Structures are given as structure tokens and as C-alpha cells.
Amino acid sequence: MIIFKSARELAIMREAGQIVAECHALLGEKIKAGVSTLELDELVEGYIRQKGAIPSFKGHHGFPASICASVNDVICHGIPNGQPLKEGDVITIDIGAKVKGYHGDSAWSYAVGQVAPEIEKLMKVTKECLFLGIEQAQPGKRIGDIGHAIQTYAESLKYGVVRDFCGHGVGRELWEDPEIPHYGHAGKGPAIKDGMTIAIEPMITMGRWQVKTDADGWTARTIDGSICVQYEHTLAVTKEGPIILTQL
Numbered sequence: 001m002i003i004f005k006s007a008r009e010l011a012i013m014r015e016a017g018q019i020v021a022e023c024h025a026l027l028g029e030k031i032k033a034g035v036s037t038l039e040l041d042e043l044v045e046g047y048i049r050q051k052g053a054i055p056s057f058k059g060h061h062g063f064p065a066s067i068c069a070s071v072n073d074v075i076c077h078g079i080p081n082g083q084p085l086k087e088g089d090v091i092t093i094d095i096g097a098k099v100k101g102y103h104g105d106s107a108w109s110y111a112v113g114q115v116a117p118e119i120e121k122l123m124k125v126t127k128e129c130l131f132l133g134i135e136q137a138q139p140g141k142r143i144g145d146i147g148h149a150i151q152t153y154a155e156s157l158k159y160g161v162v163r164d165f166c167g168h169g170v171g172r173e174l175w176e177d178p179e180i181p182h183y184g185h186a187g188k189g190p191a192i193k194d195g196m197t198i199a200i201e202p203m204i205t206m207g208r209w210q211v212k213t214d215a216d217g218w219t220a221r222t223i224d225g226s227i228c229v230q231y232e233h234t235l236a237v238t239k240e241g242p243i244i245l246t247q248l
């Protein structure tokens with residue numbers, strides 16, 4: 001069931017989204033070779049709690065940390081650890097914060113120092129995929145229009161679009177209806193309507209889209225070891241168009 005949000009609820013979700021955006025701004029300054037993902041997790045958790053919010057991911061289905069930290073071929077749900085990041089790595093940090101019962105959810109990929117030109121291009125294209133998807137989040141469109149826009153663009157450049165993980169509604173639950181695939185057919189799926197709050201989060205790979213999961217039960221990698229990056233925003237659908245909630 002899709003839960004539509006009131007103006008009062010949107011205002012709270014904007015508060016949650018702002019805290020997530022502030023965490024990403026902090027990370028942008030902090031991420032460099034030698035820093036461990038565990039340190040980044042502590043930084044983000046500390047910031048979220050200092051703001052009186054709750055890290056959405058900690059304990060969510062048993063996830064052990066406040067951020068997901070996914071390096072290179074890891075697609076998502078990487079568990080922070082003590083290993084230092086290396087020059088040339090690319091890392092996706094996914095963050096959720098809950099304020100007054102409502103969540104904000106946003107993932108961003110970061111270059112560790114100087115990355116290879118092909119990784120730079122993948123990052124640029126994946127960010128473009130996110131904004132192409134957001135552009136479709138308008139009343140009168142359908143959920144399939146979002147995935148179609150993303151898939152068409154990514155595959156035209158021979159990239160893979162991950163299918164095992166999708167975008168989703170966001171609100172009192174971190175994952176609400178509707179499920180939002182980043183692939184699909186234009187004009188299909190649930191109608192997009194004013195008052196929906198959704199997260200769009202394309203995961204784009206340099207190779208195949210298939211996934212394998214590590215023995216920890218969380219860490220999802222590309223099956224062929226290719227690099228994967230991801231950008232995600234939580235947004236509100238309004239009559240005036242999409243409003244990004246997880247942007248400063």
C-alpha cells in the first residue's frame with residue numbers, strides 16, 4: 001500500500017533529509033586514503049545522534065552499522081570495517097536518519113583521491129541516471145517511466161543496471177511501497193501521484209548486472225568483479241514537480 005504524505009509529514013521528512021545531506025557533506029571532506037569505513041561509520045552515527053535523530057540502518061533487519069560502506073565491486077550493504085581506504089578506490093556510502101518517526105535515505109559515491117578515468121565516467125553517468133529518474137517523478141507518470149529512463153541511458157553506454165535492489169517508498173518505514181526498479185517499461189507500474197515520497201537509487205556497473213552475496217549475508221558484489229557506483233536521493237512528488245529532500 002502506498003502511503004501519501006501530508007504537508008506536515010513532508011516538513012518532518014525534509015528535516016530527516018537535511019541531516020542525511022549534512023552527513024554526506026561531512027564525508028565529502030573526510031574520505032581519503034588511509035581512513036577506514038569504521039571511522040566513517042562512527043563519524044556519521046555521532047553526527048546523527050548529536051542532531052537528536054536515529055540512524056535508520058542500525059539494527060534494520062539486523063544490519064550492524066549506521067552506514068553501508070560499499071567499496072569498488074561491492075554494490076551495496078557493505079559492512080564498515082577497519083581496513084583503510086586506498087588511493088583510487090571508489091566508495092558508496094548509504095545513510096539513513098529517522099526524525100520524529102520519519103526516515104531520510106541517501107547514498108552517494110565518492111572517489112578516494114584520484115580514480116581511473118573510466119571510474120570518473122561511471123560516476124558521472126550514474127549521477128545523470130539518478131537525475132533522469134527524478135525528472136520522471138511527476139504526477140501523471142508511472143513508476144515504470146523512472147526505470148525506463150535510467151535503463152535506456154545506462155545501457156546505451158554499455159553499463160549494467162542492477163536489478164536485485166530497487167528504489168522504494170520512504171516514510172515511517174525505511175522501505176515502503178511502491179518498489180521502484182531502475183529498469184523497466186515506460187507507462188507501466190503504479191501511477192505517480194502528489195504526496196508520494198520515494199527513494200530513487202540506481203546502482204550502475206561497468207560490467208554485468210548480476211549480484212553475488214558474501215558469506216556475511218549482507219555484502220552484495222557484482223558477479224564479475226566489475227566496479228559499481230550508486231547515487232540516491234529521497235524526494236517528494238508534488239504538483240510542482242519532484243522536490244529532493246536529501247539535498248542541502
Ligand code: MG
Binds near residue numbers: 106107
Ligand atoms: Mg539508501
Ligand code: MG
Binds near residue numbers: 167168199201
Ligand atoms: Mg534506499
